[in-house]
Amino acid sequence: xxxxxxxxxxxxxxxxxxxxxxxxxxxxxxxxxxxxxxxDFSLAMxxxxxxxxxxxxxxxxxxxxxxxxxxIIVSGLALGVDSAAHRGCVNNNGKTIAVLGGGFDNVYPKxxxxxxxxIIENGGAVITEYMPEDPPLRKNFxxxxxxxxxxxEGVILIEAKEKSGSLTTIRHAINLxxxxxxxxxxxxxxLYDGSxxxxxxxxxxxxNVQDVLAKFDKxxxxxxxxxxxxxxxxxxxxxxxxxxxxxxxxxKKIKYKPTSLENICLDSKESTxxxxxxxxxxxxxxxIIELKGKNFIRRKL
Amino acid sequence: MLSNIFGxxxxxxxGKLINVExxxxxxxxxxxxxxxxxxxxxxxxxxxxxxxxxxxFELQSRKIIVNLAPASTRKEGSAFxxxxxxxxxxxxxxxxxxxxxxxxxxxxxxxxxxINKVNGVLPMCIEARNLGIKNIVVPxxxxxxxxxxxxxxxxxxxxxxxxxxxxxxxxxxDRFKTNIDEMFQKDEKEDIDFSEIKGQxxxxxxxxxxxxxxxxxxxxxxxxxxxxxxxKRLRTILPDLTFEESLEITKIxxxxxxxxxxxxxxxxxxxxxPHHTTSGIALSGGGRIPKPGEISLAHYGVLYxxxxxxxxxxxxxxxxxxxxxxxxxxxRMNCSYTYPCNFIFIASMNPCPCGYAMxxxxxxxxxxxxxxxxxxxxxxxxxxRIDIHIEVPAIEYEKIHENSQxxxxxxxxxxxxxxxxxxxxxxxxYGILSNSELTDKLINEFCKLDEAGNKLLKQAFIKYGxxxxxxxxxxxxARTIAxxxxxxxxxxxxxxxxxxxxxxxxxxxxx
Numbered sequence: 001x002x003x004x005x006x007x008x009x010x011x012x013x014x015x016x017x018x019x020x021x022x023x024x025x026x027x028x029x030x031x032x033x034x035x036x037x038x039x040d041f042s043l044a045m046x047x048x049x050x051x052x053x054x055x056x057x058x059x060x061x062x063x064x065x066x067x068x069x070x071x072i073i074v075s076g077l078a079l080g081v082d083s084a085a086h087r088g089c090v091n092n093n094g095k096t097i098a099v100l101g102g103g104f105d106n107v108y109p110k111x112x113x114x115x116x117x118x119i120i121e122n123g124g125a126v127i128t129e130y131m132p133e134d135p136p137l138r139k140n141f142x143x144x145x146x147x148x149x150x151x152x153e154g155v156i157l158i159e160a161k162e163k164s165g166s167l168t169t170i171r172h173a174i175n176l177x178x179x180x181x182x183x184x185x186x187x188x189x190x191l192y193d194g195s196x197x198x199x200x201x202x203x204x205x206x207x208n209v210q211d212v213l214a215k216f217d218k219x220x221x222x223x224x225x226x227x228x229x230x231x232x233x234x235x236x237x238x239x240x241x242x243x244x245x246x247x248x249x250x251x252k253k254i255k256y257k258p259t260s261l262e263n264i265c266l267d268s269k270e271s272t273x274x275x276x277x278x279x280x281x282x283x284x285x286x287x288i289i290e291l292k293g294k295n296f297i298r299r300k301l
Numbered sequence: 302m303l304s305n306i307f308g309x310x311x312x313x314x315x316g317k318l319i320n321v322e323x324x325x326x327x328x329x330x331x332x333x334x335x336x337x338x339x340x341x342x343x344x345x346x347x348x349x350x351x352x353x354x355x356x357x358f359e360l361q362s363r364k365i366i367v368n369l370a371p372a373s374t375r376k377e378g379s380a381f382x383x384x385x386x387x388x389x390x391x392x393x394x395x396x397x398x399x400x401x402x403x404x405x406x407x408x409x410x411x412x413x414x415x416i417n418k419v420n421g422v423l424p425m426c427i428e429a430r431n432l433g434i435k436n437i438v439v440p441x442x443x444x445x446x447x448x449x450x451x452x453x454x455x456x457x458x459x460x461x462x463x464x465x466x467x468x469x470x471x472x473x474x475d476r477f478k479t480n481i482d483e484m485f486q487k488d489e490k491e492d493i494d495f496s497e498i499k500g501q502x503x504x505x506x507x508x509x510x511x512x513x514x515x516x517x518x519x520x521x522x523x524x525x526x527x528x529x530x531x532x533k534r535l536r537t538i539l540p541d542l543t544f545e546e547s548l549e550i551t552k553i554x555x556x557x558x559x560x561x562x563x564x565x566x567x568x569x570x571x572x573x574x575p576h577h578t579t580s581g582i583a584l585s586g587g588g589r590i591p592k593p594g595e596i597s598l599a600h601y602g603v604l605y606x607x608x609x610x611x612x613x614x615x616x617x618x619x620x621x622x623x624x625x626x627x628x629x630x631x632x633r634m635n636c637s638y639t640y641p642c643n644f645i646f647i648a649s650m651n652p653c654p655c656g657y658a659m660x661x662x663x664x665x666x667x668x669x670x671x672x673x674x675x676x677x678x679x680x681x682x683x684x685x686r687i688d689i690h691i692e693v694p695a696i697e698y699e700k701i702h703e704n705s706q707x708x709x710x711x712x713x714x715x716x717x718x719x720x721x722x723x724x725x726x727x728x729x730x731y732g733i734l735s736n737s738e739l740t741d742k743l744i745n746e747f748c749k750l751d752e753a754g755n756k757l758l759k760q761a762f763i764k765y766g767x768x769x770x771x772x773x774x775x776x777x778x779a780r781t782i783a784x785x786x787x788x789x790x791x792x793x794x795x796x797x798x799x800x801x802x803x804x805x806x807x808x809x810x811x812x
Contacts, residue, residue, distance in 0.1 A: 050668050079669045111673065260694060265502045272502040273782070277797035284760050284797075292652060292808050293523075293659025293694045294503060 002113075003032040003120060005104055005132065014038060021176060022150050026129035030104060032116070033125040037095050042072035043212070044148045044173075046166040047081025047158030052191055053291045054258075055159035056084040058183065061299070062156070063088025063096075065209040069219060072097060074152045076144065077112055077126070081158045081166075090118045097151065100128040101144045102136030145169040153216070154179035156206060160194030167194050170203075179215055181206045243287060250278045251298075254288055258295035302326075304391040307405045307434065308369075308384035309425035310376055313638035314552045314593065316421070316428030318405070320370040321381060323388030328364035334385075336369030339377040339590075348379075348410050349386045356414035356462045358395055365389065375635055377590055380419040383408035383438065386461055387468075398468040403435040406464070407443075414461040418442035420558035423551055426450040438464055445565030446555060448479030449548070481544070484566050491537050496707040500696040504531050507691045507802055509713055512538045513720035514781030515735035517624065517646040517686060519609075521804065522693030523663075524656045528649040529574075531693065532605045535647065536572045537710035539602070540721045546601050549641065553600055557593050571602035573644075577609075581616040585623065591631045591638045596623050599644040609648040610678040617683055620646070624686050627738075646687070650679070652809075659692055676809055688737060688774045689802040720784040736781045741773060748776045753793035761800050771806050775799045 007030050008015045016038040019025050031038075045063055047055060063073045063085040073089050075082040077098040089096035096119055102108055104126075107116065116126055129147065130140060142165065149155060149172035157180070160166045173180055180203040185192020199205060206212055213219040243251050253264045264279075265272055279296065282288045288296050306321045332346050353360050367385055369376050384406040390396050398404075407425055408416040422443040429437050430453040437455055439447040444457035455477045458464045466472040498505060504520070508531060511518045520528045542550075550567045554560045560567070575584065575595045586594030596604055606612060623629040627643040652658035653667040654675050667675075724735050731743060739747065750758065762772060776791070779799040783791045 052664075109670070111670070260697070261503055262500050262694070262697065272506040273798055274794070276503065276506070276801045277794040280761075280797035280800045281757075284757065284764065290807065291659075292692065294692050294804075295659075295694075 001104060001132070002116075006031045006035050008035065008038075016151055018152075019147065019150050022146060024146075025150075026147075029127050029129050030132070031125055031127050032104065033120040034095065034123050035125065037072060037097065037123070037125055038127070038151070040072050040095075041070075041218070042074045042097060042152045044074040044152035044155040044169065045081065045085035045158060046075060046145075046148065046155060046160075046169045048160055048164050048166060048191065049078050049080035049082070051080040051084075051159045054297070055081060055183075055191070057289055057291075057297075059084035059158045060088040060091070062158075062206075062209060062212075064092045066212065067092040067094035067096070069213065070094075071219075072124075074099065074148055076101070076141070076148055077109075077115070078141075079109055079112070083112060083115060085158075086115055086119060086124075089124065090115070090122055093122050094124075095122065096124040098124070098126045099144050099148050099151070100126060100130070100136075101141035103128065103130045103132040103134035105132045106134065106136050108136035141165065142168055146172040149173040149178060150176055152178065154181060154212070156181040156183070156212065157195055157198060157203070158183050159185065159191055160198070161191055162193040162197070164194045167198070170198055180204065181212055181215075183207075243282070243285075247278050247282055247285075247287075250275060251282060251287060254282075254296050254298055256298050258291055258297050261294040261296070264296070302392055304388050305402065306384045306388040306391065307402070307429075308381050309405055309407050309429060310374075310378065310380065311421045311424065311556060312374075312636070313591070313640060314421075314424055314549075314556050314597075316425035317374075318428065318432055318434075319376065319381070319384075320368075321384040321388050322368040322370060323385065323392050324366045324368075325389065325392045326364045326366075330362035330364065332365045332367075334367045334369070336367075336372040337375045338369060338381075339375060341379055342369070342376050342381055345379060345382045345385060345410075348382055348412065349389070351412045352382070352410040352414045352461055353386055353389065355412060356460065356465070358390060358393075358465075360389070360393070378419065378421075379409035379417075380407050380421075380425075382410040383416060383461070383464070386410060387464065390465060396465060396468050398470075401468065404468075405429045405434045405437045407438065408440045408458070410461060416440045416458055416460060416464075421556045422447050423449065423548075423555040423560075426453065426455070427548075427552070429453065438467075442562065444477045445479055445562075446551065446560060447565075448477045449481060449551070449566050479565050481566065484568055485544075485547075491710065493534050493537060495534050495538060495710040495713055498527065498530065498534065498707070501527060501531065501693065503801070504691055504693050505708075507689055508535050509538065509717065510778060510781050510785065510802070511535065511645060511647070511689060512540070512713075512717045513785050514688075514724070514778065515645055515737045516688035516778060516781065517737065518648075519684070519687045519690040519805070520647070520649040520693050521652050521659070521690065521809075522649065523660050523695045524651060526693045526695040528693050529605075529607055532574075532603070532607075532647050532649065533572065534710065535603055535645070536570055538713040538717055539570045539645075540714070540718050542568060542570060542601065550601050553593050553597050553640065557598060559598075571599055572605065573599040573602065574605040574607060577607065577611040579612070579616060581613065581619040584616055585619045585629055585631070586640055587631050587633075589633070591633060591636070593640045594629075596620060596629065596642040596644060597640040600641050602644055603647055604644045605647045605649075607649050608651075610650045610675060614678070614680065618680060621682055621686065624683075648679075648687070649693075651675075652692070659694060672809075684805065685770055688778055690805045691802055692804050692808075716785055719787070720781065723784045723787070736777050736784070739777055739780070744773055744776055748780045748791060750776070750779075750791050750796060751793060754779070754791060754796040757793055757796050757800075765803075765807050767803075767806055771803060775803065778802055 067089040074097045075085040155173040182199040182203040418440045441457045441459045630639045653672040657663040658665040779795040782795040
């Protein structure tokens, strides 16, 4: 086995208390990594495996920001949104918990083995209710969603189609009376059909980190959020003012939805070469993000 | 009685002098060719005998032995017909020419005595000239390509009897010379030009850098985005050919036998685009009797592999060494040939199996693992040899009718030429021609970054998780960008631009 496996029986001091509220609480959970964080404040982040580029970026950034406030992010280690959420925490050198749908001998998907390494290096944990030799069955993944829901204080849904597996997590969370946060999508975007439905049922709408933090007393009042508030109150043009004058011109052309390089170059007096090098600088300074296909968006949050 | 005539054969893309010894004696009538002839040489017996008869000479029934020296190398091809025929006629006293040893004969005979064209005449003539031969008799149809060689008398002959009459001083054939200056001046109107490309600003800029630094490039784009259109036009902005380069290219194409009859000298850089069903051998060159492959035919030009993910994996692996070395050595049982292959490698592929992963309008239907699998079709070591990767997005509708004035190929080529001059000057003592060939050691010497550039690269290194290889590639490309601008130092903005040409490391990296 890749890491030393610990197990926590129900009744153990370190056994996550949140799980006890489940009607079918597992009697034992198996843990790789840090066993002491399972009772800390955490939020779950879920979404479709086959998500959009934007969804991935949003999940990573969101997880990174929340993690910066010492919030542990719980997710399912699947591809897409789950991986992005874990990645965000790891980027922040922070703690995150991955809940597997199979035993430790059958980690699925295999390509996330490297991500597991990084999660454990940064003091996070990988947990499962299944015996090491249990295979990653479809049914198991649905079942483990209840653990993700139970473990955390709230669930953030990044992106879900009409029939998404992540909606089962939301169902469990609703039953457990957790807070539900949903990132809204365009009504013509099928990737968000599920998300928007949950939103219409009364979930909290998430546009930025502040929307999430405001719903938790502990974080709403803490002085850390002042800086967030001040950022929020900043007008857009003030934000632009931070950017050095020679980069500002380019920044103004980039919008919050993907802007293609062609459009940035359009009616620009500067040569393509100059524009390209300025885009690199803007991205390095964290004002914009490059998407596939030489599309750029402004960074928000 | 013995007579000794010179003929030529090929070894790789170099000519090789062959001694054709003919001995005719009394004895039982027979005809033997020795000296490791292959089937096509052995068959020349019948062609030569009939051609001699049909040219009006009489060949008595005698014992004839032909030896092709050096006897240890294998001879192939039909270029020995003429020297053998001349040797026999010389032997039986039909030729009276005291200076016959100052001649080399190249040509295939047809049954009526006509001389047919053969492959590889250019390298043969160059080698003969270098060995101090004064006269070369070549097939009339090969005269243009042979006429390129200076300091030697090229005698184009149509028939065997013409050759005999010339040697006997009856009907002297005029010396032939190709007008080289005219060839280079003839400035053929290219029917394709960069100004025809609408939009695609980054791709155009990237190709300019590719041309200026001879970098290899991978284009990732949706179907119909214009990858092939761009690649084809790269040739039009490559630096002008020098006479030596042109000669070397022509040699390879002459050996391969695909030199157009009206173009004795290839004066434009080759563009080769083999189909993805092409085998490894067809790319690298080879066969029982080795022939140059696509990579050699693209020497000093462009090798474009469209849909590289569809190529046979083995076929692609074949190119790993040659891309780095600029030559390929093919070894067979009894010979080992080296062909040069110094080409710019351009490849294209889709961003995912469905092709729309980077399209902002059409949604991609591939899963992450499908994309990963698709990307994994190209081996890491091959990708490591590619300096520049760019994305070529499909152009938007509004751009199709855009009519703004665009730069022409000639304007871009001017800048490319200037950048190449700078590189030539800088590397003249180091045996390399362009930035793409820089070794790690030379990078340290010639690619000094300024303070800000260093800082930026360090930042990027951490942010995107670049590898050391990527680091070197970025510096090389930054060097070319600086050269295009005529800047001696590599500045921060050059590095910043170079980082944009590493999309595989940024957006497609394995996680």
